[in-house]
Amino acid sequence: MLKKIIISEFGIIMKKEVLKVVKIGGKLIEDDAKFAEFLGDFVALKGPKILVHGGGNLATEITEKLGYKTQMFEGRRITDADSIRVILMVYGGVINKNIVAKLQGLGNNAIGLSGADGLSIVSKKRPVKEVDFGFVGDVEKVNSEFINSILKQNITPVFSAISCTEDGLLLNTNGDSVAAEIAKAMSSIYETELYFCFEKKGVLGDAEDDDSVIGIITRDKYQKLLEEKVISDGMLPKLHNCFQALENGVKNIFLGDFRLLKEESVYTKISN
Numbered sequence: 286m287l288k289k290i291i292i293s294e295f296g297i298i299m300k301k302e303v304l305k306v307v308k309i310g311g312k313l314i315e316d317d318a319k320f321a322e323f324l325g326d327f328v329a330l331k332g333p334k335i336l337v338h339g340g341g342n343l344a345t346e347i348t349e350k351l352g353y354k355t356q357m358f359e360g361r362r363i364t365d366a367d368s369i370r371v372i373l374m375v376y377g378g379v380i381n382k383n384i385v386a387k388l389q390g391l392g393n394n395a396i397g398l399s400g401a402d403g404l405s406i407v408s409k410k411r412p413v414k415e416v417d418f419g420f421v422g423d424v425e426k427v428n429s430e431f432i433n434s435i436l437k438q439n440i441t442p443v444f445s446a447i448s449c450t451e452d453g454l455l456l457n458t459n460g461d462s463v464a465a466e467i468a469k470a471m472s473s474i475y476e477t478e479l480y481f482c483f484e485k486k487g488v489l490g491d492a493e494d495d496d497s498v499i500g501i502i503t504r505d506k507y508q509k510l511l512e513e514k515v516i517s518d519g520m521l522p523k524l525h526n527c528f529q530a531l532e533n534g535v536k537n538i539f540l541g542d543f544r545l546l547k548e549e550s551v552y553t554k555i556s557n
């Protein structure tokens with residue numbers, strides 16, 4: 286058990302157990318060698334852990350093969366009635382089940398979930414403002430007690446980027462948002478750490494230079510990066526989610542590539 290123990294002059298204070306919430310992006314899932322290395326490191330993590338996966342790339346590929354168009358706006362997919370069917374098949378089906386099976390093969394018991402399972406991630410359809418996102422949800426509630434009941438059985442929950450309304454409507458939800466909302470909700474029970482594993486070694490100061498990783502991003506730095514337009518596309522919701530999580534109880538947040546779970550990896554840390 287990874288519990289932090291602090292010895293003060295008044296005796297021993299037991300701190301909350303550490304929970305790691307790890308998000309893996311769709312592009313990494315498709316790279317067999319990198320994904321295998323990532324899964325090995327994930328399985329080796331001690332203590333309770335949760336895996337959240339994306340799959341945007343594969344969803345785009347299948348959608349286009351079927352002759353439908355893909356439209357993104359500020360890093361989020363505009364999801365019409367045809368797209369949501371593909372999303373459910375790809376995220377909830379082939380990707381989620383393959384990851385769970387791979388974890389089982391590595392001796393790590395796991396269970397694949399969408400937000401509808403145990404009504405674990407409740408969302409609301411994104412209101413139509415400047416853009417109508419269609420079947421896209423914003424998370425409103427995470428059922429932390431249900432998720433904890435799985436962790437307590439030593440089973441790793443593996444979440445796809447699918448949420449569900451109270452009325453039973455399945456909605457596509459940005460995977461980074463799902464991870465951040467789970468981490469926020471679990472912070473009432475655990476000391477929570479959030480890891481975003483994606484294509485790059487961290488947040489880059491220069492999009493052309495893969496080695497220009499910014500070590501620490503504070504809120505002030507984040508505002509500057511936004512103003513200077515150093516961040517774009519999928520990095521916009523990713524960093525927005527990071528600061529939301531930091532302000533809502535998540536202790537530590539890291540962004541990096543498939544090696545992020547290794548001790549010696551290069552990464553960006555999000556800080557106040």
Ligand SMILES: Nc1ncnc2c1ncn2[C@@H]1O[C@H](COP(=O)(O)OP(=O)(O)O)[C@@H](O)[C@H]1O
Nearest residue numbers: 310311312483484485488489515516517519520
């Ligand atoms: N400053 C930046 N540093 C790193 N990546 C950036 C930056 N600005 C934009 N990006 C883009 O954001 C992408 C990460 O977002 P996204 O594709 O949604 O990740 P994920 O693979 O987790 O889904 C990177 O692959 C990169 O193309």
Ligand SMILES: CC(=O)N[C@@H](CCC(=O)OP(=O)(O)O)C(=O)O
Nearest residue numbers: 311339340341361362458459460
């Ligand atoms: C609403 C929305 O944008 N949902 C995302 C969910 C998948 C995801 O986040 O996948 P990656 O992590 O691989 O980008 C999408 O459909 O692309």
